[in-house]
Amino acid sequence: MCLTTWETMMSAETNPAKPPDSAAAAIEPVWRDSKRYLWLWGLFAPTGVFTIAIPLMIGLNALGWHRLAEVPFWLGPVLVYIVIPLADLFFGPDGNNPPDEVMEYLENDKYYRYLTYLYLPFQYASLIFACYIIAAPNLHWLGFEGGANVIDKIGISISVGMIGGIGINTAHELGHKKVSLERWLARIALAQTFYGHFYIEHNRGHHVRVATPEDPASARLGESFWAFLPRTVWGSLRSAWHLEAERLRRLDRGPWTLNNDVLNAWAMTVVLWLGLIAFFGPQVLPYLILQAVVGASLLESVNYLEHYGLVRNKTASGRYERPAPEHSWNSDHIVTNIFLYHLQRHSDHHAYPTRRYQTLRSWDGAPNLPSGYASMILIGYFPPIWRRIMDKRVLAHYGGDVTKANIQPAKRAKVLAQYGSEADQ
Incomplete structure (x- = not known):
């Protein structure tokens, strides 16, 4: 295209x-910009409950296909793990960049930022609708007899959790900006998944330590997603708390205050969840927890693949070199880029964190994934397949010298024994 x-x-x-x-x-x-109106597809995820799921349920139930009518409760996994990866394969990479002459004009075109703003009301409408489905004693208007069963409730919770996970990416886009409104919208987007500390850690932690052994959000060669997940969740939370405690200490304040942006972010979630529980009943609480886990895990699965095995070298002064294109895995597959606001042009994002998504560009020399993020997320859940696909790419990126990679300490001897011999051959 x-x-x-x-x-x-x-x-x-x-x-x-x-x-x-x-x-x-x-x-x-x-x-x-020939993608100008394609960016509207970024709203498909939060609006899909109303534009796809509900009409399908009503139609299939009207035809008497009641079992099949339960499938739309699982719209989120179908979209993320099937539809988008297949669309990436069909439409392929984009590969084109906006020219320098239009960057300022494109950056200031408010149409693009309004699309990100629109994600939030649909995100929360989907969350409220999910709580209604979970709590409703009957769903006759959708064609079902009685209320939703446990499997249906799990399905709608996972789906809305994935909408919240993509919402974390929307918060990522908004949270990097200098406009106060957008920073507040980022926090609102994060409240659904109880992941408000991401706003602190990502901007002031990850962007400083990216592609180093000290970064909890940079995966290491030989580290499975299932080992990375608890490390990054706990490490990011601890880092966010430390960053805020240090900031408040410089102001001669203690950390236990609502001026602590970690605490006030979590407070937003508590208020939101208590409001939903008060309106729909305590039965929604387990499903609120489930959707939060799903949303946060979806974010961390993206973190896992963005810097896998890549590392910045230290200079003679002992400081790490500046982040460069070779420190992020990129993909220019157009469909996932539309849904994730060009997140896959990750090297450009780390070079220019405040640059808006419509102006992000592909970089020559950046390592590229074999497919879009959506496809690679699913592969990452299966460590043997992931390592078969990605380890050789890390090795090739470093010219066969595996010692230059960011290696999982517990697997270092095994990795060196395996890939050191391969490099010799």
């Missing part, structure tokens, strides 16, 4: 009132 369309116009031809030797007679480049 072509991302840019260039036109050249001579002012002397289009505006004969100006003399041909005027400055306006110079060639003026005009660029149009």
Whole structure:
């Protein structure tokens, strides 16, 4: 798919009132973003409950296919693990970048930021609808006899958790910006999944320590996703608390205050959940916990693949070198990029954290994944398959010298024994 369309116009031809030797007679480049309206698909996930799931349930029940009518409760996993990966394979990579001349104009086009704002009301509408499905004594209007069963409740909880997980990515986009409103919207987006501390750790922790052994959000060569998950969850939480405690200490304040951005972020979740429990009843609490676990795990599965095995070298001063394109795994598959606001152009994001998603560009020299993030997330759940696909790419990235990679300490001897011999061969 072509991302840019260039036109050249001579002012002397289009505006004969100006003399041909005027400055306006110079060639003026005009660029149009052919993905401008494709970004609307980023709202498909939070609106899918209302535009896809509900009509399907009503239609299938009307046809008497009651068992099949329960499948839309599982719309989230179907979208993330089946539809998007297949679409990535079909549509393939994008590979085009906006030119330098339009970057400032594109950055200031508010259309793009309004799309991210719109994600939040649909995100919360989906959460409220899920609580209704869980608590409702009957769903006759959807064509079901009685209320939802436990399997259906688990399905809708996982689906809304995935919407919340993608919402964490929306918070990631908003939380990097300098506009106060967007930073608050980021915190609101994180409240659903009880992951408000991500706002602190990602911006002030991960972006400082990325692709180093000290970063809890950078996976190591030989480390499975299931080993990475508890390490990154606990490490990120601990780091966020430490960062806020240090900030408050410099202000001569203790950490146990609502001025602590970790505590006030969690307080937003408590207020939200208590409101939902008060309205729908205590039976929604287990499912609120489930959807939060699903959403946070989806985020961390993306973290797992973004820097797997990659490491920054230390300079002579003992400090790490600046993050460069070779320190992030990238993918330019267009469909996942649409759903994740160009998150897959990850090297550019680390180089320019405040740059808005529509202006992020692919970098030459950055290591690339074999498919989009959505496909690689699923592969990451199966460590033998993941390592068969990715370890050789890490090894190739470092020219066969596995000692240059970020290796899981507990697996170091095994990794060196395996890949050291392969490099010799």
